[in-house]
Amino acid sequence: xxxxVGSDHAGYDDPPPYYKPEIIKHLQEKGHEVIDCGTNGxxxxxxxxxxxxxxxxxxxGEAERGVLLCGTGIGISMAANRHKGIRAAVCATPDMARxxxxxxxxxxxxxxxxxxxxxxxxxxxxxxxxxxxSDGERHKRRVDxxx
Ligand code: RB5
Numbered sequence: 781x782x783x784x785v786g787s788d789h790a791g792y793d794d795p796p797p798y799y800k801p802e803i804i805k806h807l808q809e810k811g812h813e814v815i816d817c818g819t820n821g822x823x824x825x826x827x828x829x830x831x832x833x834x835x836x837x838x839x840x841g842e843a844e845r846g847v848l849l850c851g852t853g854i855g856i857s858m859a860a861n862r863h864k865g866i867r868a869a870v871c872a873t874p875d876m877a878r879x880x881x882x883x884x885x886x887x888x889x890x891x892x893x894x895x896x897x898x899x900x901x902x903x904x905x906x907x908x909x910x911x912x913x914s915d916g917e918r919h920k921r922r923v924d925x926x927x
Contacts, residue, residue, distance in 0.1 A: 781909065783807055784837040786817035786830035787849035790858065790893040793822070799849055799893045806902045807847070810909075815843050831859035835866045838887060846888040848906060857890035867926065869908075873898065877904040879882060881911035885923050 787806070791800030804814050812842040817833035819825045827850045834846040846868070850856040860868035868888035869880035872895065880886035888906045890902045913919070 781845060782813045782815065782843045783909075784815040784817050784834040784845070784846045785848075786819075786834040788819060788825050788830055788851075789822050789876070790834035790851040791849045792820065793851075793893050797898055799891075799898055802898055803847060803849065803901060803905065806905070810906070812909075823861040826896055827856040831856045831868075832863075834888065834927075835860050835863035835868075839863065839865060844887070845909070846893040848888060848890040849901075850890070851892060853890035853892040853895075857888070860888050860890065863909035865925070867923070871904045871908065874904060875908055879910050881908055882914045883919050883922075885913040885919070887888040 785804055787800040792798045799824055807814050815837050817830055831848055834848055837843040848856045848860060857868040857870045857882050859865050864887055867884055867886045867888035870890045871877040871880055
């Protein structure tokens with residue numbers, strides 16, 4: 781799968797391991813093609829710029845999914861959800877990762893560097909990538925209403 785990945789400076793919070801490059805490595809090891817949308821270091825940046833870059837890659841058809849990272853996952857998901865056709869889900873538990881796919885057909889996952897371990901991030905991403913959208917009519921109807 782082609783996956784766009786973006787984070788603000790939280791993706792390079794000390795102490796290492798730095799989450800953003802580790803998440804990219806994890807996705808590549810799983811055989812995915814990654815589009816790295818930045819940022820690429822610890823200098824302070826604005827999370828909406830990286831949400832925009834990932835969402836625009838999806839809107840252009842260059843990526844099928846997006847992974848976003850900020851301190852909590854909250855700000856960057858808010859910015860992502862302003863984009864048409866983007867359904868970004870902040871996930872803080874395995875069930876949220878699974879249900880964001882089954883019920884919400886989330887095409888972006890947003891994770892918090894400052895509230896999750898790296899292993900949790902990788903595990904939630906794996907669940908989220910492996911879980912299909914439910915074929916339940918009610919879920920499709922609700923997602924369609926989001927527009
Ligand atoms: C940046 O310090 C922090 O505010 C940001 O990463 C994010 O947590 C916002 O929601």
